[in-house]
Every structure is written in structure tokens, then in C-alpha cells.
Amino acid sequence: RAISAYNYHFHGWPDKSFGRDPKDEREFAEVVQGCMTKMLAHHPISEGQASPCFGHVVPPTAADVLLAKQRLREGFAFVGLTEEWNLSVCLFHVKYGGPCKDVEFEDIRPGRAVKTEGNGTEYDTSVLRGFVDEFDGEVYKEAKSIFYEELEKHKVTDALCHTVCPSQFPAV
Numbered sequence: 766r767a768i769s770a771y772n773y774h775f776h777g778w779p780d781k782s783f784g785r786d787p788k789d790e791r792e793f794a795e796v797v798q799g800c801m802t803k804m805l806a807h808h809p810i811s812e813g814q815a816s817p818c819f820g821h822v823v824p825p826t827a828a829d830v831l832l833a834k835q836r837l838r839e840g841f842a843f844v845g846l847t848e849e850w851n852l853s854v855c856l857f858h859v860k861y862g863g864p865c866k867d868v869e870f871e872d873i874r875p876g877r878a879v880k881t882e883g884n885g886t887e888y889d890t891s892v893l894r895g896f897v898d899e900f901d902g903e904v905y906k907e908a909k910s911i912f913y914e915e916l917e918k919h920k921v922t923d924a925l926c927h928t929v930c931p932s933q934f935p936a937v
Contacts, residue, residue: 767793767898798900802829802833806825830904838907850870855930856919859921
């Protein structure tokens with residue numbers, strides 16, 4: 766997420782705090798770390814912010830991470846994964862019905878990432894020089910758990926997806 770935001774005009778960078786652009790991808794990632802966690806755990810308006818990420822250079826706390834994970838699990842009707850986009854769209858239709866449309870599978874905002882096998886993309890993370898956002902990483906692990914639990918609960922497989930979204934899933 767941080768590399769994507771960096772490439773998208775430094776989205777989330779606290780200009781007012783620094784008065785300059787980030788030096789590089791690593792500095793950017795260190796400063797905006799925990800943004801997803803803070804978005805889930807904080808209410809920006811009550812804190813006088815347009816967003817809990819802009820202008821907020823303090824990383825989230827362990828309590829923020831726990832609250833973000835709880836809200837993700839209890840407050841969202843659907844959790845999908847971008848690296849499992851096709852499967853996410855299929856799961857959505859299995860849960861909520863309606864026909865799949867080809868437009869749901871289009872990459873309407875391609876970035877600078879490298880396309881990989883399947884339907885995912887990868888960034889060259891070497892620009893982060895080993896930095897890992899532990900806060901958002903914990904919340905992301907929870908999102909992955911929810912997603913795979915939902916696949917299992919609804920018995921979503923490639924074979925089922927072929928019947929739900931036949932143009933995107935070959936017959937198995």
C-alpha cells in the first residue's frame with residue numbers, strides 16, 4: 766500500500782508537518798505507517814482531522830491495532846483482497862447474488878506494479894530497504910483470515926466461480 770501511495774503523488778504524506786516531499790520510498794513508508802490501522806481505529810472528525818492519516822505522524826498503538834482488527838471483523842459486510850481480485854468478485858456474488866459483469870474484472874487504475882501470474886501484481890519492495898509496516902501488517906493478516914474463512918464458509922471454489930462468473934473462470 767505504501768509504495769502505491771508513494772507512486773500516487775505521495776498520497777497521505779503530511780505536507781504541513783514536513784513542508785517537503787518525502788526523500789524516498791522508505792521515508793514515506795515510515796511516516797505513513799499504520800494508516801489503514803488508524804483509519805479503522807479513529808474517527809477523524811471527532812479528532813479535528815479530515816483523515817486520521819494526514820498530518821498524523823504518530824504510529825498507531827497496540828490498542829489501535831486490536832480495535833482495527835475488531836472493527837474489520839465485526840463492522841464490515843464484505844472483505845476482499847486485491848491480490849485475489851477475481852476470487853473476491855466471485856465471493857461477493859456468491860454471498861449477495863447478482864450476475865457478474867466483465868467490467869468488474871477490469872483494472873481501471875493500473876499502477877507501476879509488475880503483473881504476475883494469476884490476477885495479482887507485485888511491487889519491487891527493495892526500495893523500502895527492509896522496512897515493514899507491522900501495524901497495517903497485523904490488520905492485513907486479519908483481513909486475509911476473514912477472506913479465506915468466508916471462502917470456506919460459502920464453499921467458494923474455481924468450479925463454483927465458473928458457474929457464477931463463467932467469463933472469468935475457465936471450466937475445471
